[in-house]
Amino acid sequence: VAMAATRNVMRAVRVFEFGGPEVLKLQSDVLIPNPKENQVLIKVHACGVNPVEAYIRSGNYARKPALPYTPGSDVAGVIESVGEHVTAFKKGDRVFTIDTISGGYADYAVAAADRVFPLPDKLDFRQGAAIGIPYFTAYRALVQKGCAKAGETVLVHGASGGVGIAACQIARAYGLKVLGTAGTEEGMNLVLRNGAHQAFNHREANYIDKIKACAGAGGVSIIVEMLSNVNLAADLQLLSCGGRVMVVGCRGPIEINPRDTMSKESSIIGVSLYLATEEERRACAAALLPGLESGCLRPAVGREYALPGAPRAHSDILGGAGAAGKVVLLP
Numbered sequence: 001v002a003m004a005a006t007r008n009v010m011r012a013v014r015v016f017e018f019g020g021p022e023v024l025k026l027q028s029d030v031l032i033p034n035p036k037e038n039q040v041l042i043k044v045h046a047c048g049v050n051p052v053e054a055y056i057r058s059g060n061y062a063r064k065p066a067l068p069y070t071p072g073s074d075v076a077g078v079i080e081s082v083g084e085h086v087t088a089f090k091k092g093d094r095v096f097t098i099d100t101i102s103g104g105y106a107d108y109a110v111a112a113a114d115r116v117f118p119l120p121d122k123l124d125f126r127q128g129a130a131i132g133i134p135y136f137t138a139y140r141a142l143v144q145k146g147c148a149k150a151g152e153t154v155l156v157h158g159a160s161g162g163v164g165i166a167a168c169q170i171a172r173a174y175g176l177k178v179l180g181t182a183g184t185e186e187g188m189n190l191v192l193r194n195g196a197h198q199a200f201n202h203r204e205a206n207y208i209d210k211i212k213a214c215a216g217a218g219g220v221s222i223i224v225e226m227l228s229n230v231n232l233a234a235d236l237q238l239l240s241c242g243g244r245v246m247v248v249g250c251r252g253p254i255e256i257n258p259r260d261t262m263s264k265e266s267s268i269i270g271v272s273l274y275l276a277t278e279e280e281r282r283a284c285a286a287a288l289l290p291g292l293e294s295g296c297l298r299p300a301v302g303r304e305y306a307l308p309g310a311p312r313a314h315s316d317i318l319g320g321a322g323a324a325g326k327v328v329l330l331p
Contacts, residue, residue, distance in 0.1 A: 008032050011331065012106035013310045016068045018059025021311035024071075024105075033102045033110040035083035040113050042095060045125035047104035048074030048162065049305075049327040050133045051249060054314045063274070070103025071310075072329070075111065076119055076128025086113045094119040096128040098136055098273075098281070105310055107331050114278070117285060120293040130299035130326035131292065133273060134162035136284045138170050138224070141246040141271045143287070144280055146222045150175030153215050155238065158226030159196060160187030161323035163248055165300045167224045168195035170288075173296055176222075179214060181207065186324050194300060208234050219243060219264075229254045232268070236260035246271050251318075300325035307331045 012030040015023050035041040053071045055061040076096040079089050089095065097104070099115040119128040141163075142148045148171065156167045159180030171178045172195030180196035182188045188199035198214050200207045211220070219240035225231055226249035233256045235245045244267040261268065276284070291297035302325030305313045310329060317327050 010107035011307055012070045012103065013072075013307065014068045014070055015057055018057065018064070018067075020058070021054075021314040023057065024310045024314060026308050026310070030070075030106065032108045035081055035086075035110050037084045038086060038113050039083040039101065039110050040086055040089055040095075040116055041080040041082070042075055042077040042097070042109050042111060042116070043080045044075050044104060044107055044109050044331050045077040046075070046129035047072045047106075047109075047329045047331070048129040048132060048134070049310075049313045049317055049329055050074065050162065051317055052133070054318050057314065070106055072104025072106070072109070073097065073099045074129050074132030074134075075100055075104040075109050076125040076131075077109075080108060082113070088113060089116065094121075094125075094128075096131050098132040105307065105329055107307075117289065120289075122295055123292065123299065126301045126304065126328050126330070127299040129328045130162055130301055131288075134166040134299070134326060135170070135288050135292075135297065136276075136281070137163050137248060137271065137273045138166035139284045139288055140273055140276060140280070141224050141248055142167060142170055142174070142222065144276075144283070145269050145271055146224075146244055146246050148174055148176055148222055151177075152221035153177040153179065153218070153240075154222045154224065155211060155215075155220045155235075156180045156191075156196070156224045157202070157231055157235070158182070158249070158323070159191040159199070160184075160325070161226065162299075162326040164224070164226060164323070165190070165194045165325060166297070169297050170291075171195065173291060179211060179220070181211075182323070184324070190300060190324055194298075208238070211238060222246060224248060227251065232256055233260075236266060236268075239264055239266045241265060243267075244269055301328055303327050305329050
């Protein structure tokens with residue numbers, strides 16, 4: 001009887017109060033959720049860790065989930081069971097998600113069937129966990145909101161992280177001249193291997209001058225910005241006429257001179273995948289899946305942590321040591 005009783009529980013990371021990484025508590029007696037109508041239950045093999053999850057956990061983010069909750073939206077794994085009316089998936093299918101209902105830092109996760117996609121055979125589960133937020137956000141920033149066109153120059157600031165690598169690969173596939181920044185030699189090499197024509201070390205004092213020289217008189221058409229509270233004022237100096245800064249990440253306020261936007265009729269555009277319509281999400285998937293299947297888009301995985309290492313993963317992802325691919329949890 002005891003054995004039967006333990007079968008419906010799993011390990012999951014739970015947050016009972018907002019705060020530092022230490023509020024991520026691993027529990028081993030969490031009930032395995034049941035998929036309802038139009039939902040699927042996934043046996044989690046890997047889950048991506050995104051900076052936004054650390055912001056939400058801290059309590060200093062616009063969106064606050066009801067406590068307690070399990071973080072994690074980017075799951076890759078195998079369908080365990082499906083709810084009513086689900087015809088697109090069956091038990092045993094390899095899949096990845098762009099969102100979960102029950103949270104991905106766990107052994108099992110429930111997701112809405114329309115937020116789940118087949119995982120291409122060429123990709124392992126770790127890579128599958130690096131697709132969701134990074135690739136959909138990068139596509140939204142570059143194409144849906146940034147209106148990127150072949151021949152334009154794009155600068156990806158913080159190009160060695162999950163969104164950055166995705167942005168470099170997508171921009172290269174769309175025929176843009178791709179410049180990327182990273183904070184380490186390893187990061188710069190990773191950026192160059194993933195679609196950038198040139199990489200710059202943003203820890204060097206004169207790196208902005210090097211970018212200006214590389215971009216030429218025309219300037220940079222689009223900047224995908226992961227740390228706008230540090231870079232935004234300098235970004236406005238780099239832009240071409242009609243150029244746009246796509247704000248993907250920010251950790252605080254910054255002072256800028258709005259006149260810098262007037263002289264070039266440039267734009268500062270916020271990007272939030274959370275606000276994408278169902279139609280926009282479908283368009284993202286339709287654009288990205290063929291590239292993932294063909295191998296032209298290939299997620300780069302960085303640090304890996306076991307489920308108990310979730311607090312460490314959160315510390316490291318915002319620690320500033322220099323990103324080198326996607327951070328993933330492996331239950």
